[in-house]
Amino acid sequence: MIPLCIPQMSGNEWKYIKDCLDTNWVSSVGSYVDKFENDFARYLESKAAIVTMNGTAALELALRTVGVGEGDEVIVSSFTFISPVNTIKYVGANPVFVDVCRDTWVMDEDKIEELITSKTKAILPVHIYGNPVNMDKIMDIARKYKLFVIEDATESLGAIYKGKKSGAIGDIGCFSFNGNKLITTGAGGMLVTNDKDLAKRAKYLSTQTKTVLENGAFYHEEIGYNFRMPNVLAAMGCAQLEKVEEYVKVKLEHSTEYNNLLKSVKGINIPTQKDDTINVNWLYSILVEEDFPLTRDELINKLKENGIQSRPFFMPIHNMPPYIDCKHGDMSVTNSIGVKGINLPSSVELNKENIKKICKVIKEC
Structure with missing residues (x-):
């Protein structure tokens, strides 16, 4: 796994x-x-x-x-x-x-x-x-x-x-x-x-x-x-x-590798980074859009079948029982990405072969 x-x-x-x-x-x-x-x-x-x-x-x-x-x-x-x-x-x-x-x-x-x-x-x-x-x-x-x-x-x-x-x-x-x-x-x-x-x-x-x-x-x-x-x-x-700068460097290398392998996959949206920021991608995450052949949860199961752990995005808290009555504005974007997002393996010890395997499973779908 x-x-x-x-x-x-x-x-x-x-x-x-x-x-x-x-x-x-x-x-x-x-x-x-x-x-x-x-x-x-x-x-x-x-x-x-x-x-x-x-x-x-x-x-x-x-x-x-x-x-x-x-x-x-x-x-x-x-x-x-x-x-x-x-x-x-x-x-x-x-x-x-x-x-x-x-x-x-x-x-x-x-x-x-x-x-x-x-x-x-x-x-x-x-x-x-x-x-x-x-x-x-x-x-x-x-x-x-x-x-x-x-x-x-x-x-x-x-x-x-x-x-x-x-x-x-x-x-x-x-x-x-x-x-x-x-x-x-x-x-x-x-x-x-x-x-x-x-x-x-x-x-x-x-x-x-x-x-x-x-x-x-x-x-x-x-x-x-x-x-x-x-x-x-x-x-x-x-x-x-003492190792934090080394770990950040590795995280950025991993996200670059993921981006290069997934950017052309139809139906997969990769993380965005603004010009004036550095997204450290603590968890490298993607959106599974409607034109991808599998649903988000089907892709999670497919990854699991191939020995790859993943996780759905955090569920919107305003829809949960303790907070359903709290004030909020229009939450359409939150509701949308909440059912589309997946976190992919993101450990520092991850290597390029791991990332290639993960992306290969996604592409084969």
């Missing part, structure tokens, strides 16, 4: 984790936690980074840090993994769904303003499958209406928008290090920001709002959260981050 997306371990993971075990620094305090935060901020060219237990925790922490709460509204894509939408509800706010662009599948910035009300507190763009959103327009809208922008960059580590790394453009950016992401800590996440006050607030909230008094006692002025990553996972993150 050619897997969809599995982690790559080719650096100092064992060495750094063994160091944690040998020194007993395995909990949420330790040198690797600080190193991972500092190294990640440096890579993103961001002023601060705060580790979390997972990407969902980073998103919830971001919302709480900027003060999103009961009764507020947050504009977000419906075409996304459900985490960012769930975190909006975790803090008592309400998601308002906006449609996506037909070519890039990311939030359609031209449909945002019509959804803004007096209750709108933030915009939460998702760089879906590694393709950056048009952040200039979103930041302009946010400044016009005095809104916060929280980037869900959990799938777009290494992607570039007009010379800036995704996640480091809005007020806050959030990342995931789940086992299928570009770099992994098994479970883990990161919040980044260029605002020192937001960074201080995020770290305070993520560590149980703990103040250590002169006599060593813990004092808490408000409710806090235990979102911190253990040192042993941060050690793994440090090792993975």
